[in-house]
Amino acid sequence: MMRPTTMHSLRRTSPFGQNFVGTCVLCGREGLTFKDMSGYCDNQRGLTQDDALIEAINRPLTGKDG
DSSP: OOOOOOBOOEEEOSOTTSOOOEEETTTOOOSBOGGGGGSBOOOTTOOOHHHHHHHHHHSOOOGGGO
């Protein structure tokens, strides 16, 4: 069994064409950049990186997703 990740998994919240800013889908922290992805994440949801990726792939697109 894989262990839960301690790295952020970001969902983009900034408009395309602007610098990337996102919210971590594991801990809810907002205003994160790619630079912040390697920072420690509390990961209250207990997901692995694979789980977070599968969730992102299966998530319905919204108008903001481009």
